[in-house]
Amino acid sequence: MQPILDIPILEDDLDAPRTAGAESAGRRLVFLETYGCQMNVSDSEIVASVLQSAGYGLTHDERAADVVLLNTCAIRDNAEQKVRRRLEELRARKRRHRPDLTLGVLGCMAERLRHKLLEEEQLVDLVVGPDAYRDIARLLDETSDSGQAAVNVLLSREETYADIQPVRYDTNGVSAFVSIMRGCDNMCAFCVVPFTRGRERSRPVDSIVAECTELAAMGYREVTLLGQNVNSYRFTDAGTSVDFAELVYRVSLVSPELRVRYSTSHPKDCSDALLHVHRERPNVCNYIHLPVQHGNSDVLERMRRTYGREEYLALVERARSIVPGLSLSTDIIAGFCGETEDEHRDTLSLMETVRYDHAYMFAYSERPDTYAARKYVDDVPEDVKKRRLTEIIELQTRISLETNRVDVGGVHDVLVEGFSRRSETQVAGRTDTNKMVVFDRGSWRPGDMARVRITGCTSATLFGEAVEAA
Ligand code: 5AD
Numbered sequence: 001m002q003p004i005l006d007i008p009i010l011e012d013d014l015d016a017p018r019t020a021g022a023e024s025a026g027r028r029l030v031f032l033e034t035y036g037c038q039m040n041v042s043d044s045e046i047v048a049s050v051l052q053s054a055g056y057g058l059t060h061d062e063r064a065a066d067v068v069l070l071n072t073c074a075i076r077d078n079a080e081q082k083v084r085r086r087l088e089e090l091r092a093r094k095r096r097h098r099p100d101l102t103l104g105v106l107g108c109m110a111e112r113l114r115h116k117l118l119e120e121e122q123l124v125d126l127v128v129g130p131d132a133y134r135d136i137a138r139l140l141d142e143t144s145d146s147g148q149a150a151v152n153v154l155l156s157r158e159e160t161y162a163d164i165q166p167v168r169y170d171t172n173g174v175s176a177f178v179s180i181m182r183g184c185d186n187m188c189a190f191c192v193v194p195f196t197r198g199r200e201r202s203r204p205v206d207s208i209v210a211e212c213t214e215l216a217a218m219g220y221r222e223v224t225l226l227g228q229n230v231n232s233y234r235f236t237d238a239g240t241s242v243d244f245a246e247l248v249y250r251v252s253l254v255s256p257e258l259r260v261r262y263s264t265s266h267p268k269d270c271s272d273a274l275l276h277v278h279r280e281r282p283n284v285c286n287y288i289h290l291p292v293q294h295g296n297s298d299v300l301e302r303m304r305r306t307y308g309r310e311e312y313l314a315l316v317e318r319a320r321s322i323v324p325g326l327s328l329s330t331d332i333i334a335g336f337c338g339e340t341e342d343e344h345r346d347t348l349s350l351m352e353t354v355r356y357d358h359a360y361m362f363a364y365s366e367r368p369d370t371y372a373a374r375k376y377v378d379d380v381p382e383d384v385k386k387r388r389l390t391e392i393i394e395l396q397t398r399i400s401l402e403t404n405r406v407d408v409g410g411v412h413d414v415l416v417e418g419f420s421r422r423s424e425t426q427v428a429g430r431t432d433t434n435k436m437v438v439f440d441r442g443s444w445r446p447g448d449m450a451r452v453r454i455t456g457c458t459s460a461t462l463f464g465e466a467v468e469a470a
């Protein structure tokens with residue numbers, strides 16, 4: 001059993017990059033390191049697949065690799081800085097010990113910084129944007145033949161990698177990501193994603209259902225449908241059109257044993273039809289990640305989120321009335337351009353009103369070329385941003401602890417994912433409300449669904465005991 005991460009992977013979880021694969025002899029070996037969001041983890045599985053088909057081997061041992069690829073994130077400046085420091089370290093090693101080592105940058109930073117990385121800083125040999133992964137083997141050949149850097153950062157309006165079978169090299173064998181759409185057309189004022197990942201496009205329904213069916217047959221027990229803005233999924237073919245609610249419904253029919261989650265959604269597209277799918281389909285999880293970003297309507301307008309505070313609160317109320325027991329998480333940004341103390345307090349009061357089970361909270365980081373960078377001034381001083389973020393985090397920690405305490409005494413179905421991080425005598429898994437539960441290992445194995453009585457909690461984790469043996 002592999003130790004598991006007990007938090008969902010989001011952009012700031014950069015300290016423990018995930019690395020690829022099965023060792024293989026006699027082939028050029030690639031070490032693939034992934035930073036950032038779940039979408040990048042899923043993309044790395046596509047890259048691993050393309051490379052394997054082209055005859056490359058994957059290695060977990062960085063020192064044994066002939067090629068080191070970093071799949072990168074550009075969402076906040078600190079994410080980019082971490083990758084930059086890593087590249088400098090790799091570059092120094094290449095200079096001193098491994099002149100033949102090929103260094104590549106994939107993903108969002110590739111798209112954003114291609115000139116800088118190649119010309120000004122001469123850090124890398126290969127730069128590949130998120131829509132050019134089919135081209136990666138050719139680019140690797142090109143750079144090793146010519147000794148020159150090779151680049152493809154073209155964005156596509158069609159590419160969904162629908163026909164590429166991901167190589168799940170870092171899997172727990174229980175839950176898998178399935179990419180359903182790429183890009184984003186929303187243009188939130190703070191966000192660089194539409195620039196790094198391009199226009200929205202949806203993957204064909206049949207290929208998604210086929211991938212989920214295969215995962216279920218391989219013994220997987222949970223899929224997370226992934227996209228930058230999954231709710232705007234729409235696939236049209238021969239005059240029929242399937243929206244996100246219909247897609248989730250169809251995936252839920254694949255197997256009653258396969259739990260279905262998705263991430264990440266935009267409140268503007270969260271339809272009643274989708275909420276009814278949550279209510280009616282027992283294997284569609286009672287959990288929605290519904291990023292609010294801010295609690296004040298003027299700030300939301302400046303952010304170009306297309307909804308106000310009251311609309312968002314009405315949606316939360318509707319969601320909870322249609323789906324009893326629904327668990328909600330969110331993303332929040334502190335210190336956006338022009339944010340006043342009163343506006344900040346509106347975020348705190350919205351959090352008190354909604355009482356999210358969990359939140360991902362960030363200080364605003366200006367990103368070049370975004371609407372906010374062009375039109376507004378990043379005028380909230382860093383120490384004020386930090387203090388506001390701390391207030392937001394402290395409030396959420398208290399609320400998470402309170403909502404977790406409500407679960408104590410209750411019994412939940414927990415899908416076992418692996419060992420607890422802290423002890424091999426305990427296992428960890430999630431409730432369908434996405435809460436991590438730790439309990440004694442007994443003879444439980446990854447993939448088992450355990451009935452667990454909750455006996456205690458922290459703000460981040462529930463503790464319990466199985467009410468029946470495995
Ligand atoms: N600064 C801070 N946080 C950001 N996010 C996106 N762009 C920025 C930025 N420029 C956050 C949003 C988004 C999450 C994935 O990252 O909250 O929902």
Ligand code: SF4
Pocket residue numbers: 184185186187188191192193194228229266
């Ligand atoms: Fe960025 Fe907004 Fe698109 Fe999310 S919906 S990826 S925050 S532009």
